[in-house]
Amino acid sequence: MAGPKYPRFETLALHAGQSPDPATGSRAVPIYQTTSYVFRDTEHAASLFNMERAGHVYSRISNPTVAVLEERIAALEGGVGAIATASGQAALHLAVATLMGAGDHVVASGSLYGGSHNLLGYTLKRFGIETTFVNPRELDAWKKAIRPNTRLLFGETLGNPGLDVLDIPSVAAIAHAAKLPLLVDATFTTPYLMNHFGLGADLLYHSATKFLGGHGVAIGGVLVDSGRFDWEASGKFATLTAPYEGFHGMDFEEESGTRAFLLRARREGLRDFGACMAPMTAFQILQGVETLHVRMPRHVENTRAVVGFLSNHPQVSKVIYPELESHPDHALVKRLLPKGAGAVFSFEIKGGRPAGRKFIESLRVFSHLANVGDAKSLVIHPATTTHYRMSDADLAKSGITAGTVRLSIGLEASADLIEDLDRALQAASRAAAKA
Amino acid sequence: MELVVDRRRAFAYTASHAFDPKKPTLVFVHGAGLDHSLFGLQSRYFGYHGRNVLALDLPGHGRSEGPPLPTVAAIADWVFGVLDAQGIGTAGIVGHSMGALVALEAASRRPERVERIACIGVAYPMKVSEAFLEAARRNDQAAFDMETIWGHAPQVPLGGNPNPGMWMYGDALARLARLAPGVLYNDLKACDDYASDFAGVKCPVLLLLGKRDVMTPPRAAALLQKLPTAKTVLVELSGHSLMAEAPDATLDALVAFFSEIPTGRPGR
Numbered sequence: 001m002a003g004p005k006y007p008r009f010e011t012l013a014l015h016a017g018q019s020p021d022p023a024t025g026s027r028a029v030p031i032y033q034t035t036s037y038v039f040r041d042t043e044h045a046a047s048l049f050n051m052e053r054a055g056h057v058y059s060r061i062s063n064p065t066v067a068v069l070e071e072r073i074a075a076l077e078g079g080v081g082a083i084a085t086a087s088g089q090a091a092l093h094l095a096v097a098t099l100m101g102a103g104d105h106v107v108a109s110g111s112l113y114g115g116s117h118n119l120l121g122y123t124l125k126r127f128g129i130e131t132t133f134v135n136p137r138e139l140d141a142w143k144k145a146i147r148p149n150t151r152l153l154f155g156e157t158l159g160n161p162g163l164d165v166l167d168i169p170s171v172a173a174i175a176h177a178a179k180l181p182l183l184v185d186a187t188f189t190t191p192y193l194m195n196h197f198g199l200g201a202d203l204l205y206h207s208a209t210k211f212l213g214g215h216g217v218a219i220g221g222v223l224v225d226s227g228r229f230d231w232e233a234s235g236k237f238a239t240l241t242a243p244y245e246g247f248h249g250m251d252f253e254e255e256s257g258t259r260a261f262l263l264r265a266r267r268e269g270l271r272d273f274g275a276c277m278a279p280m281t282a283f284q285i286l287q288g289v290e291t292l293h294v295r296m297p298r299h300v301e302n303t304r305a306v307v308g309f310l311s312n313h314p315q316v317s318k319v320i321y322p323e324l325e326s327h328p329d330h331a332l333v334k335r336l337l338p339k340g341a342g343a344v345f346s347f348e349i350k351g352g353r354p355a356g357r358k359f360i361e362s363l364r365v366f367s368h369l370a371n372v373g374d375a376k377s378l379v380i381h382p383a384t385t386t387h388y389r390m391s392d393a394d395l396a397k398s399g400i401t402a403g404t405v406r407l408s409i410g411l412e413a414s415a416d417l418i419e420d421l422d423r424a425l426q427a428a429s430r431a432a433a434k435a
Numbered sequence: 436m437e438l439v440v441d442r443r444r445a446f447a448y449t450a451s452h453a454f455d456p457k458k459p460t461l462v463f464v465h466g467a468g469l470d471h472s473l474f475g476l477q478s479r480y481f482g483y484h485g486r487n488v489l490a491l492d493l494p495g496h497g498r499s500e501g502p503p504l505p506t507v508a509a510i511a512d513w514v515f516g517v518l519d520a521q522g523i524g525t526a527g528i529v530g531h532s533m534g535a536l537v538a539l540e541a542a543s544r545r546p547e548r549v550e551r552i553a554c555i556g557v558a559y560p561m562k563v564s565e566a567f568l569e570a571a572r573r574n575d576q577a578a579f580d581m582e583t584i585w586g587h588a589p590q591v592p593l594g595g596n597p598n599p600g601m602w603m604y605g606d607a608l609a610r611l612a613r614l615a616p617g618v619l620y621n622d623l624k625a626c627d628d629y630a631s632d633f634a635g636v637k638c639p640v641l642l643l644l645g646k647r648d649v650m651t652p653p654r655a656a657a658l659l660q661k662l663p664t665a666k667t668v669l670v671e672l673s674g675h676s677l678m679a680e681a682p683d684a685t686l687d688a689l690v691a692f693f694s695e696i697p698t699g700r701p702g703r
Contacts, residue, residue, distance in 0.1 A: 003566070003577050004584035006604070007592045016602070019594035052480035054597040054682045062599035070600035075592065080609050081601035227609030232498065249451050255479070257472035257497065258609040259601065266600070 009076065009192065010293045017071030031283045032064040050248070051255075051267075061270050065279035069286050073212070073222045076191040076289075077204065080227030081262045083270065084220060084282055088187060088207025089115050090275035091221030095183055095203055096120075097273065098265040099237060100151040102128025107145040107152070109136035109166065111159025111399070114386060116185065120154075136164045137328065142171055146178050151236060153180055157196065158188040158322070161346055161382065161406060162399045165322050165329035165336060172200030179234040187211070187373065188342045192296040197226040199336060203261070210373025211343075214288040214295055218281045223265065227258035240264055246272075295375065298411050300340030305414040306407065306421065310347050315355075315425040317403065321345040343409040344372045349425070351432025352402040356381045358431035359405065362424035365416055372408035377417055380406050436489075440516040446498035447471070447517065448490035450482020459550075460523050461693065462514060463490035466532030466556070467622030468582060468614055470497030473531065476682045477689055486693075489517060489526075493534075495618050503621040507533070507629040511540040515548065524548065527693055531555040531678065532651065533626050539659075543635035553641040553689055556648055556675045558655035561626040568627060571620035578619055583607040588647035588674030597682055606679075633662060640665040641692040643685065645673035 007015070021030050037056045039045035047053045056062050070082040085091040096106065108120055110133035120131040134141035136155050146153075153175040155166040166184060175182040181202035186194065190211045196204045206212055208220040231240040232253050240260045243249040247267055252260040270276050288295075307321045319326075322333040322341040333341045349355050359381070360368050366379040370386065380386065383402045387395055392402055409417065436454075438445040448463075448471045461481050463474040471478070471490035482488040493510060495503030504510045514537060518526060527550045530538035535554035542549040570578035583604050591603050611619065640662055644653040646669050653669060660667055668688045673681035 003570075003580055006580070006584065012592070015593040017595055019590060047480060050479070050483055052476055052483065053686065054476060054599070056599060064595075064599075067599040068595065071596055071602050074600070074602035074605055078605055078608070079602060080606045081598075083600055227606060228612055230613060243451070251451070254448060255472065256475055257470060258606055258613070259472070262600065 012072065012075045013292050014290050016075035017068040029065060029068050029283060029286055031279050033279055034063075035059050059279065060274055060276045061266060063276075063279050063282070066277050066282040069277070069282040069289070070222065072286065072289055073191070073206070073208075074224055076292075077186075077224045078195070078197050078226070079204075079224040080258050082222050082224040083262060083265055084208070084222050084277035086221065086275040086277060087219050088185070088205060088209060088221035089119065090273075091205035091207075091223040092116055092119060092185070094223055094265050094269045094273065094275065095205060096124065096129065096152065098239060098261060098269050099181075100129060100239070103149060104129055105147050105150045106131040106154055107142060107150055108133055109155035109159055109164070110134060111136050111162055111164045112156055113160045113185070116156075136166055136171075139167070139170050139174065142174050146174075146180070150178070150180060152183055154183045154185075156185040156188065157194055158342055158344070161320075161404065163320055163322050163327070163329075163341070163345060165332045165341070167332055168196065168199040168201055168336065172202070175202075176200075179236055181229045188344055189337065190292060190296060192292050193300075193337055193339050193342060197228070202226050202229040207373075208285045209371070211296065211299070212289055212292065213285045214291070214373065214375050215284070216371060216374040216376065218284040220277050220281045220285050225259075225261045229261075231260055244268070295411060297339070299343035299409060302411065302414045302417065303340070303343045303345065303409040306409055306417055307345060309418045309421065313422070313425055315350050315429045316347050317350050318348040319345065320347065344406065345409075346404050346406045348401055349403040349405055349428055351428060351435065353383050354435040355428040355432040356403050356405060357384055359424045359428035360384070362427035363420055364423075365412060365420040366407070372406075374408060375411045377410035377412055378408040382406065438517060438520050440513060440520055443494060444500040445494065445517065446492040448478060448488065450479045450488045452482050452488070454487050454521060456522070458485060458487045460487040460489065460518075460521075460526040462517070462526050462528045463488070464510070464514060464528060464530040464534030464537045465491070465493065465496065466534050467626060468496075468611055468619040469531070470610065472497070473676070473678055474529070475678075477529070477678055477686050480686055480690070481693075487523075489521070491517060495615060495621070501615060501618070503618050505621060505625060507536045507540050507625050508544070510537045510625070511544055514541055515545060518548065525550050527551050527553070529553045529555065529689060530557075532557065532675065533561070533622050536561060536626060536629050539633060539636060539640075540629075540631060542638050542640070543631060543633055546635050546637045549638055551639040551641070551692070551695075553643060553692055554659070555643045555677050555685065556645060556651050557642060557659060558651035559658050561629060561651065563623045563627040568620065568623055571623050574616045574620075579608060579611040582611060582619065585650045586675045588645065588672065588680060589649065590647070590672070591674060591680060596679075598679065603676065603679055607676075633659075636662055636664065638664060639692070639695070641688065642667040643670065643677060643688050644668070645670050645675060645677050645680065647672060648675045650675040
């Protein structure tokens with residue numbers, strides 16, 4: 001007897017979280033541009049506030065349009081639910097703030113987006129939360145960095161800037177042995193390229209600004225919980241397993257079991273920190289999510305074509321992409337990312353900063369800006385932008401050289417991208433010769 | 436609330452309220468492979484509206500120590516053990532699926548202690564397919580998939596969750612992933628084996644059924660609808676997991692049913 005079947009990824013990307021609007025029959029997700037919702041009567045109001053009935057009260061806590069995006073991403077990731085936030089950074093902050101407070105500790109990969117590094121290394125430190133950064137490839141370093149007050153292990157699925165592939169099964173095993181959850185930033189891999197929870201991650205978030213939206217018109221984040229981590233059994237998470245004075249003495253784990261983390265994150269984190277997503281933003285990101293399964297294969301296909309071109313170019317000294325045999329995570333990527341290693345990578349141009357500068361200025365199709373994961377191809381030269389103030393020696397510590405260029409490959413014709421890069425590399429070569 | 440029943444640790448959710456012997460008591464009994472939190476919204480409501488609430492984790496489920504009990508009759512006896520441990524004489528019972536069979540069995544065995552019962556997503560007989568039982572016996576993922584997919588209305592994976600931001604399938608799978616091996620099989624077998632003539636059931640019975648239930652379709656409750664004290668409420672659009680799929684309709688039906696008597700009798 002054939003068992004029942006789940007809807008496939010492609011169908012969920014288009015439908016999950018939304019049925020045609022019962023009021024109007026609208027097939028597209030309606031934009032509920034409202035701050036608040038009329039109560040039927042005082043009893044209804046009280047029961048919504050006290051979590052005796054499901055529904056919306058105020059759009060900082062939940063909104064019907066935002067809820068569609070949340071449920072859809074949860075469905076694509078296989079989580080119990082999700083919370084959409086004002087940005088990816090807000091999602092990371094919400095995760096950390098829900099799990100811990102002053103005196104607690106995070107073990108994080110050292111290969112992180114600069115904003116995440118700043119939040120953990122500097123800002124949260126000011127609030128009493130310390131972070132130990134480790135080389136993500138050194139499994140022993142993760143283990144050794146765990147302290148009695150550690151509450152979270154955290155890494156990016158594809159690290160910044162060296163595209164280190166996080167060995168999720170191994171790092172998750174280390175976390176779980178210490179009764180800790182593993183949070184991953186899944187922005188570069190998206191639910192299409194990687195089964196994050198299936199590999200062992202407990203929590204994840206996306207900067208939805210990137211591939212989920214794909215159009216570069218909206219800033220947002222999404223935090224997703226697998227529901228698999230047993231907070232009660234861990235015994236380390238009082239925020240989830242002890243009565244909370246701020247919500248009628250609620251013990252979130254006792255109240256809702258698998259949904260405890262998201263319940264506290266919504267009822268405290270969104271309520272008090274307030275970094276919610278706007279309904280228009282949710283609508284815009286949903287437009288991207290509906291074609292994620294169509295776009296991601298094309299992103300990967302174009303990236304492979306460009307990587308192949310650059311790998312054989314005389315003006316290029318090195319290409320850093322995990323699918324290349326020269327990359328230290330080449331074997332791992334085959335196991336964890338069978339559909340492709342994403343569409344962001346770095347290469348090193350010969351001729352240092354002058355060549356890098358000329359290369360960037362000579363590009364016509366690639367856009368020079370500080371973002372990734374757009375349908376349009378993007379480029380940035382860290383040594384003259386994000387890492388401008390750093391010496392060559394300091395750049396080296398970050399895994400960057402004066403000639404490092406980061407590309408985010410879009411959906412244009414790959415031949416046009418290659419021609420654009422070739423023209424700019426030739427210009428860079430001439431500039432380097434003059435320098 | 437931590438309890439000791441039959442010398443084993445047990446857990447009951449009380450909506451953060453201490454037991455008050457002056458209030459009537461409502462016991463919630465979950466279905467196969469589940470736990471007390473499935474009744475989250477509904478049990479919380481009653482806890483804040485004049486009743487003692489005991490939303491149970493059955494042995495081997497949630498926070499209650501195992502092993503799971505092998506028959507519906509044994510579970511019904513265990514529920515009375517909970518009432519005894521709390522010094523509660525009579526109570527109303529809300530049961531879902533397997534828990535609904537427990538409610539019927541309890542009302543049949545000890546009618547003097549059961550005021551009225553609400554049976555949510557119930558069928559009789561509650562036969563389980565051989566393929567489902569066999570997959571559960573092997574602890575095969577296929578059993579969790581069947582429980583998840585058949586446990587919800589067909590539109591659930593493509594429709595909106597009334598609980599904002601939550602994914603019902605993901606929640607069901609996460610819950611099942613936490614179960615000890617063999618517990619789901621134990622529960623399904625208990626449902627499959629259960630037989631009764633319900634001769635002892637004298638109290639009012641609410642049959643709360645989802646029109647789109649594929650696990651226990653409304654037509655499979657026909658025998659129960661013949662009970663002289665039974666009345667049926669059908670919930671549009673809902674499948675088997677009425678508390679999650681149609682939380683407000685479920686709560687409204689429970690409130691109406693349990694409001695028919697102003698209060699129950701206090702503890703002995």
